Amino acid sequence: MPNPQPLNQTREQITALDKDLLALLAKRRSLSLEVARSKEVDVRPIRDTQREKDLLARLVQQGKAQGLDAHFVLSLYQSIIEDSVLNQQAYLHGRANPDTQKPAYCIAYLGARGSYSYLAATRYCQRRQVEMQDLGCKSFDDIVQAVELGHADYGFLPIENTSSGSINEVYDVLQHTSLSIVGETTIEVGHCLLAKAGTSLSEIKTVYAHPQPISQCSRYLSQHPEFKLEYCSSSAEAMERVTQADDKSVAAIGSVEGGNLYRLEAIEDKLANQKVNQSRFIVVARKAAEVPEQLPAKTTLIMATGQKPGALVEALLILKAQDLNMSKLESRPIPGTPWEEMFYLDIDANLAGDAMQAALKQLERITRFIKVLGCYPSETVKPTQLNNSQLLIEPQSQAEQTTAEPPQTTLLRYSKHYKPEATEISRGPLQLGTGQFAAIAQLKLPIEAAELEQLAKTVKACGFQAMIIDGLSRQSEPSQSLAHIRHRLNQFDLCCILTVEHESELTAASQEADILLLSGKLMFNQALLMRAGSLPIPLILERNALASSEDYLAATETILSQGNQQLILCEAGINTFNNASHPSLDLASVVNLKADSHLPVLVNPSHLVSPQALPAQALAIKRLDADGIILSLDALGGIDKDSLASLAGLVEALYR
Template identity: 70%
Template sequence: MSKPQALNQTREQITALDKDLLALLAKRRNLSLDVARSKEVDIRPIRDTQREKELLARLVKEGRDHGLDAHYIISLYQSIIEDSVLNQQAYLQGRANPDSQKQQYCIAYLGARGSYSYLAASRYCDRRQVDMQDLGCKSFDEIVEAVESGHADYGFLPIENTSSGSINEVYDVLQHTSLAIVGETTIEVGHCLLAKNGSTVKEIKTVFAHPQPISQCSRYLSSHPEFKLEYCSSSAEAMDRVMESDDSSVAAIGSAEGGALYQLEAIQNDLANQKINQSRFIVVARKAIAVPEQLPAKTTLIMATGQKPGALVEALLVLKAHNLNMSKLESRPIPGTPWEEMFYLDLDANLSGSEMQSALKELERITRFIKVLGCYPCETVNPTQLSNSQLMIEPDTSRVQNSSDNLNKQASSNHLRSGKEHKQDASQISCGQLQIGEGQFGALALISLPQESERFNQKAKSLKEAGFQAVILEGLSRQQKAEHNILAFKKSLYQFGLECIISVEHEVELKLAAEHGTLLLITGKQMQNHSLLKQVGSLHMPVILERNTMASVEEYIAAAEVILSQGNQQLILCESGIRTFSDSVKPALDLAALVEIKGLSHLPILVNPSYASTPTTLMAHSIAAKQLTADGLVLNFSSSDETFEAELQLRGEILRKLYL
């Protein structure tokens, strides 16, 4: 065996290669701007997804010849493609708005240097290769005032977080400003416990943090009840207080990048409740901008529909009629008018488009108030994906393809059992205390297993008192002594008049679920499992079929047809959200699909906002679902006993509001 070369020599070679790679990446980025210049002349869309797929497929094949893993190549080039797309968008946006182009911008943001708002603003300027003169502010109102008065060119406002949801204070500020939204940016939020060099977690007694990080790291903080929490106006203030303190027992929650500015080190990483934790910021300015037609655009507007039955539905149907996708719906109370709300909508559309203009004219006629807050480039870059066959993970796809073809043939049939041509009157499914459809609204609680049977009885009583009629038990495979405990859970539910619904997440669970449940829930992951659907279709019990997050409405209806074709007509549909750009991001509740399915099918349909909603958006999503004539609602509860009471209070409030 030959002796390997010296470690220092190997590291020098790696350093030289890294230098070459950086030079090549810079060269590639410059070439991508040449592509943008060409698209400016030809007026072609920024993205060519077919070209991207061909590129990735070729690179995967060539990389395999060099011994490189396909997923490594795809991950690397997805980042490169995203960078290329955003740089091209920034270039074309600047060309379309020459009056706003400067070499230096004054940016107003929350907190001081090192805060997440500061990091978002600096990255936004870096993308556009302009200098940033930063102006730290103590509140959202101060940011808006700085821009309105001309002291700042742009203001950065955090609008939502994937963990803690929407930031209501920002929505309230937007109601009263004349500023326009001119951009957005999303950053990864990596919460760390920051302390002075040499400190350990065991020494920490006091933690300084902004309320948002505290909410986003609630699970970690609850595991350290010894920590005393001190609220700060920003993460930067929290880090500054630790830096200025002579006490080694204090720490702050912030980013490692920001902590470095305050000579603090991360003594604990990944504190957030969710593995993927992102914050979206909007950029506001005194003057609105024009968005080139080849750029993906968002238009944000606010409207008040008035207090009359179906007013929100009527407005949303206008959007559907004009084929406008609503990617966000948020409601906030109108000051001075009790029980009335202002709705905020994000539409995936360019304000200058003909469909958008026509929709606005119609909305102006049916709303009490409507205002466009801004049109701006969308900075969400959907990652290009390759099929399993292209990745050579599953070369034999014939079985999956044949199953998919069979489902599509079912959907394209002239006679659909789920369609209104088959049955004009809306169907109603009745099971004990639970009635869904034909004007009957059902409230279902989704309980994650495992659960302790001793405490489950009290939970069942509380759920009944809150207004639920049934409980879905999810996570059968996680429950120890599943059959024994399911019998105990079922007994508790029946004691309080609650129906027992068992979720089938794996085909092997069907037998146990069918024996002990009064209803079954087939999860979205099993929606394309033709074998399972046929078995369920042969049962004589009500079935809830959840839509897969990647399935179209046509594919969903096709799956329902498989169940109906086997004889079981006691079928309920369930909309739980769809993936809009990647599996790593929270799904979006597809309320447009709810309206579409209600128009196509006589089957009752539930809405489960659990996966797409946050605690701050759950109420708005639930109200919207009810107003869009959903036949019931599924509200989730975690397996944790500690959070049950807080979750019950919010969900009980939702049901009380829906039943008023």
């Protein structure tokens, strides 16, 4: 066997290839702009999905001939196509609005250089190949005022985040401005813990951050109760305060790119609760923009419908009648008008289109107020997909086809054949099915209000995302007390899960819970399962201790068949032949459920193992790819200080 060439020589060859690849990508991008110029003349749609499918199928075949994985080739060219589409859109949008074209734009954004708003504005200008003159602002009102007074050409406002949701302050600002929305952009938000060079995690005592990143990284921060959190007006301010600090005991939450501007290093990364963490920004200007008809467009409007019954439904039916897709609906209170709301709508349509114009005329007749905030190119580029045959997945041989079992005509809804991707359920801080492990505390009523409040605070500090409340029938005035329980748990960013042990509790619990847990004793109650399956609230179905795996999955199918697809499975032990009086943990069931079903799986070992054996069992549960664990505070020694400290250590170990 010949000796390999020197490593340095191999690296030099790779470097040269990377340089050539970048040059080829730049040339391809310039050619895509030539395509845009042709489409400007011929007025053809910006995307031709059939051509994209043919292109991707051909590239996958060529890649396989050279030993490249089909999914790698597909993912690579999906990114290239997205870049091409967005650049063509930017070019055509600029050509349709020549009076806005300048060699440099002055952009008003939140914070200073290095903030996420700054990064979004930079990307927007780079795509349009113009220079950016930045104007950092301290608040959303300052951004709007800078554009209104002519101090800036555009303002960048964060409107929503995939982790923390809508940014309500921006919606409130949009109610009172004459500016128009002329664009949007979405960026990946990679939260890191940034500190001075050479700082170790153990040295950090204080963390500076904007409230949004703190909310989006709550799970990570709960693992570090030793951190003192200091709120800042922007991520840039947080990084600036770390730079100016005299010691290494401080850190900031921000991006790697922002940290580089302040000479800070990332000592921890991927802090966000969700793997996919994106922020969407809108671009506002003094003058509305024209969107060419071949571009996919969004129209954003606000309206007040009045308080008569069915007013909002009546308005939405107009959109349906015109075959218009509403991609977002948000409500905000109208200042000075108690109990009335303003609705914000994003509609996937061009304002100049016949359907949109017809809908606006009809909406004007039935609303008290309506205003178009802007029409702009949509930057949501859905990747073109290929089917399995196009991805060159080898078919069965003829012999295999003749001996194979005939396919089932009816697919079971819980199975991976019915839905290959894992079901994801998000309820406040609790995220299940996302590949991250969740910890849920469990408590039995009754409990005094003050004691519950203190316990919720402590449980949150231990790293839990939710709390299950058992024993609803033991609480006086159930409906009123349940509302108070949920309020106190939500106050400390804990998801409220109420256990239904009796059929009579279902209605009241469903009105106050974030999630319902159906006790295992109700698993064979078909009527109740069907009622629960018709509710629009996530459900946890606990396995009955006497139920076989087939019985359990049959109950699961009953719930799913009624329409509720937000279902979570819970393994809580089975009665074995040798010990019929005391259930034992069935870890084999966890493996089987994860293999056969797309639904999230929780495990509750609290009443099945001793407190001494719990840490080892909990780690085993995590290694079996369960989505989370339920830990009963009552079964594990109560809620005294020592027990909670032990519990915090266990949760911390599970998150590592």
